[in-house]
Amino acid sequence: MTRLNIFTRGLVKENAVFVLMIGLCPALATSSTVRDGFGMGLAATFVLVFSNLIISILRKNIPNEVRIPIFILVISTFVTIIDYTMQAFQPDLYRALGVFVPLIVVNCMILGRAEAYASKSSVIDSILDGLGTGLGFTLALTVMGTIREILGNGTFLGMTVFGESFKNSPVIFMIMSPGAFLVIGILKALINKYVKKELR
Amino acid sequence: MTGARQMVVTLFIVAVTCAVILSFVYAFTEPRIAETQAQLTLSGLEEVISAHKYVEVIPDTLWQAMDSLDQEIGIVFRVFPQGYGGPIPITVGLNNEGTVTGIRIASAAEGLSETPGLGAKITEPAFTGQFKEKCAAEVALEQDGGTIQAITAATISSRAVSEGVKKGIEKYAEYLESTFDKNSIFPGANNFVEIITDTLWYALMNSDTIGIVFFGVAQGYLDCIKFMVGYSRDERITGVAILYSQETEGIGEVIRDEEFLGKFKDGMPEAISGATISTRALIDGVTSGIHKYGEYAK
Numbered sequence: 001m002t003r004l005n006i007f008t009r010g011l012v013k014e015n016a017v018f019v020l021m022i023g024l025c026p027a028l029a030t031s032s033t034v035r036d037g038f039g040m041g042l043a044a045t046f047v048l049v050f051s052n053l054i055i056s057i058l059r060k061n062i063p064n065e066v067r068i069p070i071f072i073l074v075i076s077t078f079v080t081i082i083d084y085t086m087q088a089f090q091p092d093l094y095r096a097l098g099v100f101v102p103l104i105v106v107n108c109m110i111l112g113r114a115e116a117y118a119s120k121s122s123v124i125d126s127i128l129d130g131l132g133t134g135l136g137f138t139l140a141l142t143v144m145g146t147i148r149e150i151l152g153n154g155t156f157l158g159m160t161v162f163g164e165s166f167k168n169s170p171v172i173f174m175i176m177s178p179g180a181f182l183v184i185g186i187l188k189a190l191i192n193k194y195v196k197k198e199l200r
Numbered sequence: 201m202t203g204a205r206q207m208v209v210t211l212f213i214v215a216v217t218c219a220v221i222l223s224f225v226y227a228f229t230e231p232r233i234a235e236t237q238a239q240l241t242l243s244g245l246e247e248v249i250s251a252h253k254y255v256e257v258i259p260d261t262l263w264q265a266m267d268s269l270d271q272e273i274g275i276v277f278r279v280f281p282q283g284y285g286g287p288i289p290i291t292v293g294l295n296n297e298g299t300v301t302g303i304r305i306a307s308a309a310e311g312l313s314e315t316p317g318l319g320a321k322i323t324e325p326a327f328t329g330q331f332k333e334k335c336a337a338e339v340a341l342e343q344d345g346g347t348i349q350a351i352t353a354a355t356i357s358s359r360a361v362s363e364g365v366k367k368g369i370e371k372y373a374e375y376l377e378s379t380f381d382k383n384s385i386f387p388g389a390n391n392f393v394e395i396i397t398d399t400l401w402y403a404l405m406n407s408d409t410i411g412i413v414f415f416g417v418a419q420g421y422l423d424c425i426k427f428m429v430g431y432s433r434d435e436r437i438t439g440v441a442i443l444y445s446q447e448t449e450g451i452g453e454v455i456r457d458e459e460f461l462g463k464f465k466d467g468m469p470e471a472i473s474g475a476t477i478s479t480r481a482l483i484d485g486v487t488s489g490i491h492k493y494g495e496y497a498k
Contacts, residue, residue, distance in 0.1 A: 058214075063207045070214050077218040081225050088232035091240060095310055172318070 006125055010132030016109045017140035017184070018191045023109035026100045027141055028180040034157050037145030039093045040100060041138025043086065045131065047078045048110050052118040052130035059119045071114045076105045109137060144183050148174045245276050248302040249293030262372060265293070274301060277372045281364025284356045286313035288322070292331075292365055296376050300339070303331045303365060319357035327351055327358070336369040382413050385439030386430030400493055403430065411438065412497045418485030420445060421452045421477040429464075429486050433497050440464045440486060445478075452478030 014020055017027045023044070030040040054074045055062075062070050083101050086094040094101065104110065113133055118126040150156055152174030154167030173179050245254050251265035251273055263276040274295040280287040289311055293301035305323045306312050314320045321327060330348050331339065340346025340362050341355070350358035382392050382401065389403035389410060403411040411432035418425045423446040430438035440461050447453045454460055454475045463469035464486065471480040 061210060063203065063210055065203075066207045066211050069211060073211075073214050073218050077222060080222055084225055084229040084233065088229040088236060091236045172315075176315075 003125070003128055007128045007132040010129065010134070010136040011139065012136065012195060014133075015136040015140055015191075016133055017137060018188050020109075021188075022112060023107050023137060024184070026103065026107060027137075027144065028177070028184065030097055030100050031141045031144035031148060031180060031183075032175045033096075033149045033153070034142060034145040035093065036096050037141030038138060039090070040097055041134070041141045043082050043097070043101060044104055044107060044110065044137055045134025046082055047075060047104050048113060048134040048137075049127055049130040050078045051075045051110060051114055052126040053123060055114045055118040056121060056123045056126035062119070067119065068111075068115075071111055071119075072105065075110055075114070079104045109133065140187075143187065144180070147183050148179050152176070152179055244291050244304060245293075247304045248291050249274050249276055249295070257375060262375060264375065272296065272376075275372060275375050277368050279364045279368040281360045281367070283314050283322075283360040284319045284354075285315060288312060288314065288357070288360055288364065290361060290364055290368075292368055294369060294372070294376065298335055298369065298373055298376060300331045300334050300365070300369070303328050303361075305361065314354075314357045318351075319354045321351045321354060322357050322361050327361075331362075331365060336366055336373070339366040339369065382428070382430070385428055385441050386411060386413055386432075387438065395496065400496065402496070403432075409433065409497075412493055414489050414493045415443075416485045416489040418481040420447050420455075420481045421475075422446050422448060425455065425478070425482055425485065427482060427485060429489055431490055431494065431497050435494070435497070437464045437467075437486070437490075440482075442482075447475075447478045451475050455479055455482050 010016070012019075016023050026040055026044070031037040051071070051074050055071060058070070058074075079102065082104070083094075086097075086101065113130060117129050121129070146156065150161055151171045154160060154162055154170040160167050171179075174183070241260075242254070245251075245263060245265075249265050252268040253266050254263040254276065255266060256263050257275075261278050264272050265274045265276055267273050274293060276291060276293050278289065278291050280289055282288075289306040291304045291306075293303070295301050305328060307323055308314075308320060312320060312323065314322065334347060338347045341348050341350045341359055343350070344359070344362075346362065348358070348362045382403070383389065386392075386403045389405050391404040391407075392401040392413060393404060394401050399415050401413045402409050403413055411430060413428060413430050415426070415428055418427070424444070425442065425447070426444040428441045428443060430440075432438050442456050442461070445453065445455060447455060452475045454472055455478050460469065460472065460479070468483055468487065469479075471483060
């Protein structure tokens with residue numbers, strides 16, 4: 001498998017949210033606006049790339065029996081770094097993402113990549129894999145956030161689209177929880193029908 | 201190394217390294233986090249009452265708003281009434297007269313959990329603006345006999361806000377600086393300087409001390425009596441005023457009569473028969489206050 005493949009695989013073909021169906025809880029909960037979805041995606045990507053990097057470096061020194069506690073330690077360290085940094089420099093985003101930043105620790109997508117890929121692969125491959133998977137996650141959340149924000153709030157990144165009259169009475173349920181399930185279901189169906197077939 | 205020892209050692213090294221890295225990150229971001237937090241709080245306070253500075257009285261709950269001369273111009277407090285989806289964080293500004301100067305309701309990004317598009321409309325100026333220049337008695341929904349128009353289809357959230365604001369005003373009004381006019385008991389002075397917080401003031405005329413004004417509490421017949429006394433440098437009482445009393449209607453309440461209070465200016469009055477306890481309490485209160493603070497007048 002070429003290096004480019006390792007990177008692009010996570011974007012669409014093995015997209016964490018739409019294809020592998022992992023990391024769904026934050027995908028549903030933080031995709032109500034474009035900014036929240038994008039921010040959550042980038043935060044998860046940062047953690048994913050660095051935890052993959054460190055775990056790949058340490059892979060030959062980690063005793064098999066304690067590998068999971070070590071993965072969790074490394075991941076939670078990066079999550080805490082993100083948590084503090086965001087709180088200091090992006091307080092609005094921090095409050096919007098709320099409890100989901102600390103919960104990146106238990107996002108199965110990150111532990112999954114550490115266990116299934118980084119602990120067995122070279123450093124560069126692991127970074128590419130983390131980057132690809134993370135950006136795929138970001139892409140999924142941003143697409144969901146775009147659809148939900150435009151329909152549910154009449155805005156895109158806070159800017160009004162379709163005029164004031166739509167903004168005053170949008171399809172409110174799209175930014176509430178049912179909208180998240182609806183959007184993820186429709187997107188998954190479309191990907192199954194059009195994208196997956198080509199990739200086979 | 202045996203397997204077990206290697207496990208422990210590796211885990212230990214990784215844990216210690218993580219802890220060290222985190223302590224550096226913490227030391228680097230902590231001041232910045234505190235600063236952003238303080239800035240957010242400040243801009244929230246400025247939105248409801250503009251002042252030179254804010255003095256925190258109860259952490260994260262109550263502030264005194266000060267003007268550039270350090271005089272209190274009002275208070276800001278926060279309440280969290282239960283709304284439809286959870287507690288609603290409201291910041292309220294009050295001026296010294298007890299009138300609302302403005303309210304601010306946190307947005308969804310700041311922890312408001314009312315329904316977007318319905319209950320969340322309580323954050324909009326069209327709703328919050330209605331509270332401006334209202335006193336506690338007026339703060340209630342129209343259907344509850346007040347002056348606040350509820351948001352259509354969001355009565356629960358609207359009512360939670362108006363009741364929360366009202367309860368907050370009643371709870372924190374005691375922190376407002378008394379707007380009592382000290383000149384009414386000490387004519388002739390053109391400035392009063394606080395010596396003991398909320399208790400004792402110098403009465404000044406053109407920067408000369410011409411006497412004192414003090415606050416006192418006495419135990420009356422039914423409840424305590426709170427009063428203010430003006431006392432001049434030549435040891436005369438310039439005036440007495442009652443700030444609070446709940447004595448028997450028509451009997452003990454005689455202590456509020458101008459006629460009775462006026463007698464203090466010509467030396468101590470006699471207790472009035474039939475209202476001995478109330479009048480005696482006030483006379484004794486004024487006497488002991490003069491004993492206590494008389495020195496300051498000289």
